[in-house]
Amino acid sequence: MKIKKVKSPFDMKMWYFGLPLSMVVFAFIFSIQTPAGLTYSGKMSLAVFMSALVLWVSNSLPNYVVALGSIAALTITGGWSEKEALGVFGYSVIWLMVAAFVITAGMEKSGLAKRMALFMISKFGKSTKMLVASLIAANFIIAFVVPSTTARAAIMFPIVILVAEAYGLHKEDGCANTGKLLSLTGMQANHLSTGAIVTATSAQILAMQMIQDYTGGTITWSDWFLGATPVVILTMVAMCFVGFILFKPSSNEVGDGIKKLQEEYEKLGKMTAVEYKAVAIFSVTVALWALDKFHSLFFGFEISLVMVAIIAAAAFFIPYIGILDWKETKIPWDLMVFSAGCYAAGTALNKNGVSEWALGSLFSKLGVENMSFTMLFGIVILIASFSHVVFTSKTVRTMVLIPTILALADAAGVPPISLALPAAFTISDTMTLPPQSKVNLIYMSSGYFSVMDQFKFGVITLVMKWGIMMLASFTLYKLLGIA
Amino acid sequence: MFNKKIVFTFVFLLMTVFSAAKDSGKILNYKETIRPNGKDAVVNVRIEALADSEGYIYIPKFKNYDIEFDTVEKPKLENISVGNMVYDIFKLSSNEEKVNINITYSKADFYKGLKSKQSDSRPDGIKMYKYKFSNNSPVVIENYSVVVSIPDGIELYNMVKPKSAEDYKIDIVDGYKSVEVKEEGLKPGDKVELGINIYIPDARLKYIVFIICSFISILFLYKRRNEWQVKNLNK
Numbered sequence: 035m036k037i038k039k040v041k042s043p044f045d046m047k048m049w050y051f052g053l054p055l056s057m058v059v060f061a062f063i064f065s066i067q068t069p070a071g072l073t074y075s076g077k078m079s080l081a082v083f084m085s086a087l088v089l090w091v092s093n094s095l096p097n098y099v100v101a102l103g104s105i106a107a108l109t110i111t112g113g114w115s116e117k118e119a120l121g122v123f124g125y126s127v128i129w130l131m132v133a134a135f136v137i138t139a140g141m142e143k144s145g146l147a148k149r150m151a152l153f154m155i156s157k158f159g160k161s162t163k164m165l166v167a168s169l170i171a172a173n174f175i176i177a178f179v180v181p182s183t184t185a186r187a188a189i190m191f192p193i194v195i196l197v198a199e200a201y202g203l204h205k206e207d208g209c210a211n212t213g214k215l216l217s218l219t220g221m222q223a224n225h226l227s228t229g230a231i232v233t234a235t236s237a238q239i240l241a242m243q244m245i246q247d248y249t250g251g252t253i254t255w256s257d258w259f260l261g262a263t264p265v266v267i268l269t270m271v272a273m274c275f276v277g278f279i280l281f282k283p284s285s286n287e288v289g290d291g292i293k294k295l296q297e298e299y300e301k302l303g304k305m306t307a308v309e310y311k312a313v314a315i316f317s318v319t320v321a322l323w324a325l326d327k328f329h330s331l332f333f334g335f336e337i338s339l340v341m342v343a344i345i346a347a348a349a350f351f352i353p354y355i356g357i358l359d360w361k362e363t364k365i366p367w368d369l370m371v372f373s374a375g376c377y378a379a380g381t382a383l384n385k386n387g388v389s390e391w392a393l394g395s396l397f398s399k400l401g402v403e404n405m406s407f408t409m410l411f412g413i414v415i416l417i418a419s420f421s422h423v424v425f426t427s428k429t430v431r432t433m434v435l436i437p438t439i440l441a442l443a444d445a446a447g448v449p450p451i452s453l454a455l456p457a458a459f460t461i462s463d464t465m466t467l468p469p470q471s472k473v474n475l476i477y478m479s480s481g482y483f484s485v486m487d488q489f490k491f492g493v494i495t496l497v498m499k500w501g502i503m504m505l506a507s508f509t510l511y512k513l514l515g516i517a
Numbered sequence: 518m519f520n521k522k523i524v525f526t527f528v529f530l531l532m533t534v535f536s537a538a539k540d541s542g543k544i545l546n547y548k549e550t551i552r553p554n555g556k557d558a559v560v561n562v563r564i565e566a567l568a569d570s571e572g573y574i575y576i577p578k579f580k581n582y583d584i585e586f587d588t589v590e591k592p593k594l595e596n597i598s599v600g601n602m603v604y605d606i607f608k609l610s611s612n613e614e615k616v617n618i619n620i621t622y623s624k625a626d627f628y629k630g631l632k633s634k635q636s637d638s639r640p641d642g643i644k645m646y647k648y649k650f651s652n653n654s655p656v657v658i659e660n661y662s663v664v665v666s667i668p669d670g671i672e673l674y675n676m677v678k679p680k681s682a683e684d685y686k687i688d689i690v691d692g693y694k695s696v697e698v699k700e701e702g703l704k705p706g707d708k709v710e711l712g713i714n715i716y717i718p719d720a721r722l723k724y725i726v727f728i729i730c731s732f733i734s735i736l737f738l739y740k741r742r743n744e745w746q747v748k749n750l751n752k
Binding site: 061094112387433 | 643672683689694716726730734737
C-alpha cells in the first residue's frame, strides 16, 4: 500500500517561509561587520552555512539544489576557494558512499542481502521494536572490533537498506516510518556506541591522551568504558522510546508482512554460487576494515578504509569474480551532490577557523568563577555536546574543545578531569545534521529520512543524554571518582 | 671563488661555537608590531635580550632605525665582522644581564599591497600583504611574535601563510583588527613568512545582495502562495 506523505501545518510553514528566511539570514550575516577573531572568508562561509542550514531543515528547496547553490555561493562570496570547494567531490567520504552503494547493489543482486535481511527478520523481526533493538545491539557489538565509525556505517548501512526493502518500504511512498526508524536509530546507535568504547574512534583516544598529559593522571580503557557505557545504554533505551513516538510505525508497515517474509526465507533453500561470491567479497572487506592495524604486518602496505571499499566495489564488477555491471548499481547522484555540498559548507567553516571562534566566544562569555559545580558541569557538557553543530571533524573539535575545558576547569577551581572526561564522552555526539559526520551522510543517502527528521530526533536524543549525564554527575561519576 | 653559502655556513658555525664557548646571550622575547602609516608601515620591535658573559647583547640587523634601551646608561654600539657578515652588538656598561630594547623603523609601501594570485570565482579587489622576518642575528630568538594591523576600512580576507587557523590568531589590538603569528626557538638564519590577503569591499555589493535576496524571496512567496492558501483553507 502506498503511503502518501502529507505536509503537516508546521512542515508547510517551514516550506513556505524557509527560503525567504534563509535569504534574510544570508543578507544579515553578509552585511554585518566581520566579527573580531574572524576573517572575511570565515564570515562568508558562516553566511552560506547558516542559510543552507535553514533551507535543508525547512525543505524549502530540494537538497541537491541547495548543495549546488552552496558550492557556488561559497566561491563567489570568497567563503572558500573554488579549487577546494569543488575538490570535496574527491573527498574520501564521497567515494566511500559510491563504493557502499556498489556493495549494496552487489549484495542485493546476489540474493545474499535478501537472505541476510530475511534471516534477521525471521529471528528478530517479529515486531518492529525487536528489529530496531537488534540493529542497535549489532551496532554496539561491532564497535568493540571495528575502530571506525565510518567503517561500521558502511557495514550496517546495506543491511538497514535491505531490511527496509524486504519489508516493502519504498522511500518514494513518503518515507514510511519504519524506514525512518531503522535508518535513524542505526545512525544514532553508531554514534552512541562509539562513545562507550574509547578505541572506537581516534578522536577519543586523542582526548584521553590530552587529559592524561594535562592532569598527570592515567585513564584506562576500562575507566572510560565504566564511565561512559551506563550513560550510553540508558540513552539508547530512551532513544528507542522517543523514536517510536516520533516515527510511530503504522500497524500495516511491518506486522502483516512478517509471516509472509518468514515463508519466503524458508523457500530460499541453499546458498547459490553467486551468493557465495558476494559472501567472499563482503567478508574480505569487513575483515580488512576490522584488522586495519595489521595491514602492514600481513601485506607490507596500509590500505585505508575508503580504498578497501573501492577495492570491494571493483571486485563486484570484475568479470568471473564479480556479479554486477554498471547499470545495476543505482547510485543516487542527487544524494551524492547533496553530500558534497553539505560537506563543503561544513568544511569551509572549519578551514576558516569559524568553529574555534564560535566555541571560544561562547566559553569566554560564561563567567565561570562564580558558578556552582553542578551549573558549570551542566553548561559545559551541553556546549561540548552541541558544539558538533559547527565542526565536521571530531579530531579538530577534540583539539579545540578539550584544552579549552581543561583551562576553564582551572579557572573555575575544579578538578580538570571532572569536566574534561565527561566532555570527552560527548565527542561522538555528532548526530543532528548531515555535514557533521560521514556516518550521517551515509545513512542520509538511504533517502528514508529528511534533514528535519534527523535534526529533531538528534536534538531530543542529545538532550536526553545530557540529562542522564547530569544524573550521573551526582551518582556514577562520584562513585568512580570522576566528579 | 668561494661559494657564499658555504662561507656563511662555516662562519656561522664558527660563530655558534664561539658564542656557545662564551656562554652566548640570547633573545628571550622578540615582538614586532606593524601599524599603518598611509601606504607605509611603522614597525615597532620590542626585544627582551640576555647579555653574554662579557656583557654583549646581540640583535638582528636593522636599517634606518631608532633604538631605545631601558638601561641607565645607553650601551655602546659595536660592529663585528665575520667574513662578509656584519653584526650589531651592544656592550652593556654595567653588570646588567637583561635588557629591554625598543626599535622603530619604517617599511615603505607595505600597505600598498601586492597583487594576490587568485583564480576562478572570487570577490574582486583582493591584494596581499607580504612580510618576511629573518633572524639575521647570531643568537636564538626563544619567543618570536609578529602582529600585523589591518587598516580601517579594509577586510582581512584570509591567511595565505600560515594557512591553518591554528597557526595564527585574529584579534583587535589597539583598535586595529590584527593578526598575530608566534614562533618559538628561531635559530640564526630561520625565517618567518606571512601572506595576508586583504579585501576592500565594494560598496555596491551590499545593495546587489539585498536586491537579489529580496527578489528571490518575493518570487517564491508569490509563486507558492496558492499552495499555501489551499493548505490554510483546508485547516
